[in-house]
Amino acid sequence: MxxxxxxxxxxxxxxxxxxxxxxxxxxxxxxxxxxxxxxxxxxxxxxxxxxxxxxLTPAQKMQVARHPERPHFKDIVGHLFEDFTPLAGDRCFGEDEALMGGLARFRGEACVVMGHEKGSDTESRIRHNFGMARPEGYRKAIRLVEMADRFGLPVLTLVDTSGAYPGIGAEERGQAEAIARSTDACLAAEVPVVTCIVGEGGSGGAVAIAAANRVLMMEHAIYSVISPEGCASILWRTGDKATEAATALKITAQDLLKLGVIDSIVSEPLGGAHRDPERAMNMLGDGLEGALRDMAGMDGARLKMLRRDKFLAMGDKTL
Incomplete structure (x- = not known):
């Protein structure tokens, strides 16, 4: 049920x-x-x-974005992609199952796909660390982006994380540096990079794989520099103000489109993606395909320049 x-x-x-x-x-x-x-x-x-x-209010959209029955990375890859071959490890420390990726075919075209996986039950959520990647996850992302660049493959990323893992071990292994280098790798790639925030897009943990030519966002997803709870605990010293923080942060797809942070909104079935996951994933597939089609034929230097200009221009728009 x-x-x-x-x-x-x-x-x-x-x-x-x-x-x-x-x-x-x-x-x-x-x-x-x-x-x-x-x-x-x-x-x-x-x-x-x-x-x-x-x-829906921003706080209610936050609840929808975190709904446990929304399609996750494995669901989307299984539904939209063919011949998915996962690639593991960062060739430095180990494997991180919070951020998964590999080679696949998307509607007949070879690509690299990666994204956060939160898990669907207690056991898998623990295994995937609730979608919160450690440094090795972002270093794996760098490896995948560089491989895609080398072989001329488009990169598709699916963002769904409350943020990068803040544990001591992650900090000791260079979490901030890994996030920065992953962001830089996405910005430097001379292939099309398309991302979609499919659930939560939290902080640098999301941006690390979302520095793309086209940034899509599901209709009821959220995207913010910090979680509303984290923001409330800093500003008001209590998590009880998360509702107010969600409104102030402009976390919704509709607000972020007006601000120029994202490029387009992917509609969801009536009642949210969790109500009709298959249809929601098909709508996402159409959005990804359209974004790739817009960049067909562009050379690498132009793709890189447009991506750079896109992010430098952020902040010019106001609500």
Missing amino acids: MTFLEFEKPIAELEGKIRELRSFHRGGSGDVDISAEVGQLEGKLGKLLKETYAG
């Missing part, structure tokens, strides 16, 4: 009534015609979903 968020309680109640009616019908009351009543409830449900998701 789908996990419902706090603000989705009225939606959950309506869906529960529809399930009860259908269950009653299957349980031996097949001679009673319930189609009209079910149709009426489904109409109300559709209207309620539309109204609810059209008016």
Whole structure:
């Protein structure tokens, strides 16, 4: 059964009534015609979903972006990519399963794809460290980008992390340097680089693989320099102000498009990507394909220059 968020309680109640009616019908009351009543409830449900998701606050979008049933990296790669061959290790310290990547084919074209994987249950979330990469993850990203550059392959990245792992071991192994070098590798590549924030885009942990020619963002994803909880704990000394911080940070795709931080928004099915993951992934695939098509035929020097100019121009737009 789908996990419902706090603000989705009225939606959950309506869906529960529809399930009860259908269950009653299957349980031996097949001679009673319930189609009209079910149709009426489904109409109300559709209207309620539309109204609810059209008016989401930044804090509510944050909840949707973190929904456990949103498509994750493995789901997206399995659905949109063919012949995925994962490449492991940073050739320095070890393997980091929080940031995965490798060679694949995207709609018939060879590419390098990488992204954060949060995991889908307790065991996998621990194994993937909840999508929070360590230095070896970002050094693996550098290796993959440089390999793509060497062989002329486009790079597609999928961002979904609350931030880079802040543990002592990660800091001892050069977390900040690894993030900076990964960002630099993306900016220096002479191949098309396309990224999409599919869930959370948190801080340098996201930017490290998001310095792209085209930055897409799912409709209900979030992207920020710090998590709202982290911001609240610094400014107000309490995490209880996370709602206010989410609004002030301009974390939504709609705000970031106006600011020029992202290039386009990938629509989600009504009710969010978690409600219809397959359709959401198909919509994401169309967005990635369109971004690559826009850069078809551009030489490496121009791709690099446009990417540089894009990031230098950020901050010129105001809300």
